[in-house]
Each structure stands twice: as structure tokens, then as C-alpha cells.
Amino acid sequence: MTALVPLEGVSNVELLRCAASVEQDSTHPIARAVTELAKQANLPLAKTSELRETPGRGVAARLDDDLVLLGNKLWMEENGLDLSKLDLNKASDTATLLFVARNRNILGWIEVEDTLRPDAGEMVRRLRDHGISSLAMVSGDREKVCRKIGQQLELDHIYGECIPQQKVELVRQAKQEGRVLFVGDGVNDGPALAESDIAIAMGGIGSDLALETASIVLLNNRLTRIPFILKVSRLSRWIIIQNLIAGAFVVVFGIILALTIELQPWVAALLQLGGALFPLFNSARLLKYYDTDQQIPIPPVGDEAK
Template sequence: MDKIGTDRFKTALLLFAVAGLIAGLGVYAAGQQHLATLAWTAGVTPVLATLVVEILRSLRRGEVGLDIVAALSMTAALAFGETLAAAVVAVMFSGGTFLESFAEGRARREMHSLLARVPRTATRHRKGGFEEVPLDAIEPGDRLLIRQGDVVPVDGNLVSASAFLDRSAISGESLPLHISRGAEALSGSTNAGDAFNLVATQRAAQSTYAGIVRLVEEAQRSKAPMSRLADRWSLGFLAVTVAIACAAWWLTGDPIRAVAVLVVATPCPLILAVPVALVAGLSRAAHFGVLIKGAGPFETMARIRTLILDKTGTLTDGRPQIVAIESRDNMSQDEILRLAAALDQASKHPVAQALVTAAKARGLMLPIPSEVAEVPGEGVIGLVEGRRVSVGGIGFVTHHSEAGSGGHPALAAGSVLVALAVDGRMAGHLVMSDPLRAGTGAMLDSLRRGGISRILLATGDRIEVAERITKGLGLDGLRAGLTPDQKVLLVLTERKNGPVMMVGDGVNDAPALAAADVGVAMGARGAAASAEAADVVLLVDRIDRIGPALDIARASRRIAIESVVAGIGLSVLGMIAAAFGYLSPVQGALLQEVIDVAVILNALRALRITPQDPATSAVDTKDRTAS
């Protein structure tokens, strides 16, 4: 039975139990005690039968849960004619499982969207023309046309003069890569320049992107399922319950006292308190733009001790930004940016689009360029307000500048230099980089104060770029140049230090997100694959939401445990009272209902959790809308 079918079945059980209890009370009030007994029995029977089946399945897996106590109480109540008590217990139990199922309702979806990113067909050269063929039909040696904006469908070698590839989703590199004839183009990369030709070297099923899909699926299968928090107390509570019930029966010879003990012992404080507290916490986390896919990952978040961060798009913004503008001809910085951005409006190059965005952010008016000619991956030439402008790489612009380059600023690792020439003269340079997100240092310090003992960076980018970006952050480790399977290995290795949380945004992060105890995806601008593989999705493009999410998880777990301890303590007192004959089975069931209400009200305090760090707990109006 699938997840939807299971949820519907649990809902039907709850409705059936409630209907049986209400119908029985109705006919009992009319003086029809026999019919009332039948109605209560009818309401209990499907719940008890389902419970017995689940217990048998659990025992075959070597698991012992608190469901046994509920089954014993309903069975004993029916056996000794206490059908009303049995009906009350059935409603309590089915209601608890329904709430638990609701808590798991945000479970992860299938990985179909990971495959959806790759086109279903490719354009293949055939007899002087082109044909659209399914990916499975591509053979090594086939010549493919990769148009601008297309995702490379299979691994291959470039046969055109050059190409410009955005490999951030595969390798984690923050800036697009210019490759020349003969270089390898990995599947999953996006063509950020003009169309080019590729000769396939692998079939689709053996290519890089398909390998990442397999890694995600294997990592998800290997992750051990979360046991319910309630079951951790099951054996001890079960032993205490059986001991008190047997002692009451043996010492008094009255089996009804044993029934009353079992009814009071029905572990609804455990069954109800945990899912209610966790569902409330899940709702509270969503208020901060954090979507957590179920109560299992949420409960695990409270125990996280190691945090592994991707770099591009996670620790950094993932989009090139201007870090410096240098004038070479007494031209103002704004004028340099205005002319460069005006011409770059005609280009789809990521760096060009970043310049356009930066110019608009400064409120600069951008005229429409004319007579534009672009050399893919190198630069653009055209007319802006009647002036001949060239913008692009230093070599390209120098070639179109009468006075040459005149020198240029030194570049840090991971930076890109954009040159500008106007009317044949070098006008200036713009230095582009992918900087850290604002407040990253303060966020990491806050996470350490909250209980995170190890923070590491795992990136596919070059080591010198990673070291420059993270200088001064005080990380416990830095791993650069990692492939997707190496990121998975790092996650598995770090598990010896405790539960691991992995945060990433690209397709290359998806296997590690799936392998981690808790995977967190930057869902606002990240790849769909990472969002599908992750247990947690940040719906707003702010990594600092991790802090509030962890605070809420810890507080929700604490509230759940408080509710469990208080509820079980009251239940034990009720069991003792029932053993001494002070409570009948029905009175015991009603007392348990009062305990349940108190436990639920306490668990709902999770809806009012406020993250401890004021720097990360503030939510502005824009982000509230987004979440």
C-alpha cells in the first residue's frame, strides 16, 4: 500500500472507531445495552485487527513497540466485557496513529524531477541534417548539437572551436567555464554560450549525470529508517505495565483490575505527545521559511553535531558580483559600469547578466546597444550612444583597443576580470567574484554556541578559491575538488562524530544530501534534484535560517520529552490506583483521556517557540510572504 493509501486507511480507522463509540453511547442512552456493546465492539475490531498485524510485522523485524500495550488493553477489555473502555482506547490509539501519519505527510517525493532536468531527447547530426532522438538511442561517436541554454545530455568531447559551460550544478564551480576543441563536456552542464557540436563518448546511462542519480538512490536506500521517539521507552514501560496488571490480578483475583491497569496504561501520552509536538514544530519552522519533510528528520535535527557546507550557492551567493571597478581613462566607476552593462544587455553570458543586474541595482539607465557582435566566451563589441564599445576578457578587449591593456589589477583566486574599451581606448576594469553571504561568520558562531561541534566545507571548486573564500571562518575542515561520490564518502566518514547535517544547492550535492542524517537544500534558487534528495528545504534564499530551524527542532524535542515524562508519570500513578481498585476500566479510560488532553496542550507549546538567536530569528515582511 502506498503512502496515500496508508493515510486514507488510518483516517478510515479513526472515523470508524469514533463512529462506533458515538453510536454505542447513543443506543446505550436509549436503553439498548446489547446494541451498545455490539456498536463498541464493531468500532474496536478493525483497529485491533490492524494493530495486531502491525505488531506481528514489527516482531519479525526484531522491533518491540508500545503498540503491544494498546493491543493488550483492547483485547482484555473485550474479553472481560468492558467494551466501552475498549472503544475509548480504540479512539485514542487510532487518533494517535492518525496524528503520527500526519506528521510524516511531508515525506520526500520520488526522484522523478532529478531526471526531469535532463532533456528526454537530443539533437543528432544525420545525413547533412538534424534529427531528434531519445537519450537511450545515443551511441558513443554520435555527433550532437547543443543549443544555447540546453543541458548537455551525455558526456562527450567538444568538436567546435570553443564552448562556454555552466557546470555549477555538477562540479560546484561558481563561474562558467570556457573550454576549447577536444575538451570534455560533462552531462548535466548547461550551455551558457552559443550552440556547439559534441561527439558523445558515453551512453546516457553511463554518463556523469546518470551516475549522480544512481548515487542519490543508493544513498537513500542505505539510510537506516528513523525509529519513533516513543518506542525508545517501549520495553521499560511495557514491563512495568504487565508487572502491575499481573500483580493486581494475582493478589486480588479480580481480572477487571488488570483490565483497568491496562486501559490506564494505554501509551497515548507517548503516541500523541511526540507527533503533536513535532507537527507543531514543523509548522513553526515553516513560518521561518524552512520546510522539513516529516517528523523523522525534524527529530534528528535536534541531535546534529556535525555540519558540512557546500560553497557555491550555499556559503556564497552563487552569482558573480562586482568587487572592484578600476578606471584607466579618468572615467567614473558608474560610467564604466553603465557602458559595460548597456552592451552586455545583448549577451546571455552569466557574467554579462551580473553586470546588467548590478547596473540596474545602482539605478543606472541603460541605453539599447546596436551593431552588436559577440564572440562566445570572450566578449562583445557594439555601439552604445554612438560610441564603439568592447567588453569582455582582457585578451579580447586588448585586441580591440588601440592603446593596449595598459596593465590590469592583480586577481585573487576565483575572481574574474572584465575589461572595457571605449572608442579604441582602454577605459577600465571590473573585478567580479562570488563572495560569502553576508553574516556567514556570525551565523557559524551562533551554530557553534547552539551545539554544533564540527563545521566543514565540501566543494567541487579549486582549493585556492575555497581557502580564499573561507579565510577567517574558523572551519574545522576544508575539502576541495570533490566529486559527488567523494562528498558522500565525507558525509559517511563524519558520522563517527555524531549525526551529520549536509547543506547544498546543486545537483552535485544531491547524493551527499541523501546520505546525510539530515540533508538541507537551498530551495529558493537551488537545483530541483537537491530539493528532492534533501530532508529539509530552505524556501527563502538565506542560509542563516539553519540556526532557527535547529533551535526549533531542539525545543520541540525537549517539549515532546517533557510531555512524555509527565504523561507516563501520571499514567503510572493511575495504574497503581487501578490496581488497588480505585478506578474501573471506564474510569481509567476517561482519566487517560484527561492525561492525553493535558499532554497535547503542553505539546502545542511548540507552536510558540522563538529561536534563541535574535540575529537569526527576525523575519522581515518579504520573507514571511515567501515562506
């Protein structure tokens, strides 16, 4: 959070208290930032009732018998509030604006600035090295904010101000060109995670819906785990192919021996044991790749993996 901008007659404390009270039970990253600031300021949060959350828009709740709305510009306009009289020129162009209203009166807004995570650039570089040809950012944040972050990361496609259904449509469009991996953490990402071929949820900050929908859950929030998963997955597939070939070879070799010479029982037992032990020890090679910084041999993959 970078700024609290209350309107005339409204204090910073009142603005923050209303926002944090309706967001205190939410798992959204912005909601956590708001409630954390309120805790640092030792503000007592009020209990809410009739909480209603609309993904990609905002929340509404009863607070001390007052109706409090919190969300983006579109959420306010959908609820009949006019923001045209607000002087938004003083708002940061690169910040996400979170408007707060009580009983249909705008109290002000909160500015939240996205900062580029230190490992984001390294994640993109590693994915490029592994042959991923198209990287996109799909976010519900303001278009200017998304473009700033996306250009820093040199992404191929940047989509801002997306509601959950729009994210689903973008995933469907991408699936027409190949397999899609989607990484998300919030309630807004749940439908897109379910629609994608492979879904990864950030476990440390993810919502319950994202965690339940994802096929893979990261136990920490290190973005470099994503290319690490890719490398381990490709190596696992390559090892499976090796094990299948080795198993087939043992069977065929045993049949040929049985047809050409008289096999002793101990020879057949040895072949059977070798066929069982090779996949075991070959698969155990994966155990040594436990950290993202380790070099993992990347097996050959087809174009469909891109």
C-alpha cells in the same frame, strides 16, 4: 561575475552569448549568474541541443551546429583541450574560472568571485554556541577560493575542487566520527545529501535533485535558519520525552489509584482527559518559535548531538 576575458579575436558579446546559451536551462548558481548578465545586456540566446552536463566538471552542447564546451580546467583537459598556452597569471587568484570553447578552440574564460553572505558568520557563531564541534566547507570551487572563504568563517575543515563522488567520500569519513548534517543547493550536492544523516536543501536556489534528496528544505535562503532548525529539533525531542513521561505517569498513577481505592467513573475520565490534553498543550509551545531571532530554550543534549 567579475570579469569576461576573451582571447584575441573574440568579443565579450560572443564569449558571453556562448556561455549563457548553454547555461540557460541550468539551476546552478554560477549558471544563473551568467544568464542573468546576458539578460541585462539584452543578448539573444540561441537554442541548444544534445546538452550533456557532468556534475563537478561542466556542460557540452550543440549551438548553431557548433560544439560548445563550458566548465572548469579539468573539464577542458578531459575533452582534449590544452590550456597550458593560456596566460592565466592575469586571472584573479580568488575567482572561479569558467572556460568557454567552441569547436575545440578556446574562446576565453569568465571569472566568478564568491562573496561571503552577510548571515554566514552569524550562522557559524550560532552553531558553535549550540555545541557543534566540527564545521567543514566542501565545494567544487578552486582551492584558493575555498580557503579564502573558509578562513574568514574560521571553519575546521576546508575542501576545494571536489567532484560529487569526493563529497560523498568525505561525508562517509565524517559519519565514522558521528552524525553528519549536509547543506547543499546544487546538482553536485545531490549524492552527498543522500549519503548524510540529515540533508538540508536551500529551497530558493536549490536544484530539483537537491530538493528531492533533502530531508529538510528551506523555503528561503537565510542561513540562520540552519541553527534555528537545530534548536527547534532539540526542543521538539525534549517535548516528546516530556509527553512520554507524562503519559506513563498518568497510566501508572491511575493503576495505583484503582488498586488502592474505588475510583468513580468521572475521576477515571478526568485522568484520561488530562493525559490527552497535556501533550497537546505542551507541544503547542513550539508554535511561538517562528523566527530565528527568538530565544529558544536549549534542552540538555548528549555528546552524540555534536
